[in-house]
């Protein structure tokens with residue numbers, strides 16, 4: 001697993017005497033101590049400072065999108081304390097007029113919209129392969145899963161509640177989850193805009209736009225010939241035209257809904273090539289610092305418990321325990337296949353600049369160290385044309401982390 005540590009500032013590190021020159025460097029996450037050195041090696045991870053652009057961060061993880069099209073499951077997850085920049089890293093900044101929307105500024109776009117664009121760019125490079133892309137968006141709020149695409153955002157306060165089940169083959173699935181076929185990055189991002197408007201936010205003393213839920217965006221790539229209910233492939237060009245391909249990131253969910261066709265995941269009869277999961281976790285939080293009470297305090301308790309469950313799962317995986325406690329939380333149950341299955345998993349640690357956040361920063365680094373100890377083995381390759389899997393079946397895979 002590669003672990004990125006964005007937004008560590010000089011003041012925090014120099015005050016701890018742990019930041020060498022040059023400023024951008026690599027962190028030995030197992031210690032954790034800072035080491036000077038030109039290249040990341042085993043046990044080290046790239047670190048990004050506050051001045052680093054979103055494009056640079058995405059540039060480093062772009063190869064994962066190539067892996068996706070080569071048939072690997074991929075999961076990219078942002079972890080860190082509240083207000084440390086997880087949503088900024090994964091989605092981009094909030095829109096100034098409406099904190100539930102993303103800013104339109106292209107240079108600030110986060111990993112999710114950039115991944116959508118890169119995915120369709122790579123697909124367009126190889127039309128003979130051209131998989132269909134189905135997107136689902138869920139949030140886990142107070143240990144309940146909500147389908148954020150199940151209802152129209154104008155009529156629903158929140159998406160509809162779902163359950164995770166473990167299939168006979170041992171994979172986790174959310175039955176009847178709404179999946180929407182998208183034929184372009186514009187459509188993909190349009191769905192994200194629509195879904196995140198339903199995501200629960202509450203102001204806290206630490207962060208006025210604090211996300212109170214875990215957001216999980218899943219893109220399932222399926223062989224083109226297998227999905228009878230998705231938009232016909234020949235319509236892709238016209239759909240892109242209608243959605244405004246020249247104005248890629250400015251699609252507003254309020255302007256027009258994306259040209260997508262709903263697909264019930266249970267109806268998939270084709271072959272899944274690979275799955276991309278993009279996860280913006282809710283922030284770990286000390287209730288005394290964030291000043292939460294009432295409903296927000298209850299949310300904090302659920303958030304911290306689910307993050308503790310995630311740490312427990314990573315601990316059990318790293319110690320090769322017989323029992324991995326995936327079912328202790330909806331978060332770990334839902335992400336079971338990505339955390340302990342055959343996915344390439346990239347964990348991004350976000351830490352807040354400033355001396356007062358040192359304790360939380362060190363806690364986040366310890367979490368990263370634990371994740372790092374999970375045994376890594378080469379991912380099992382699934383050639384797109386020969387060894388495809390049925391949805392929900394999967395190949396028997398040993399835990400494989402990047």
Ligand SMILES: Nc1ncnc2c1ncn2[C@@H]1O[C@H](COP(=O)(O)OP(=O)(O)OP(=O)(O)O)[C@@H](O)[C@H]1O
Pocket residue numbers: 007050080081082083084085086087088089092093094207209210211212281282283284350
């Ligand atoms: N690298 C950055 N450059 C500029 N602004 C940033 C950066 N990182 C974070 N921010 C800003 O800091 C604020 C908090 O960031 P963000 O909403 O991403 O935090 P978070 O970790 O997702 O918090 P929470 O867990 O409470 O939802 C936002 O206004 C965001 O735009």
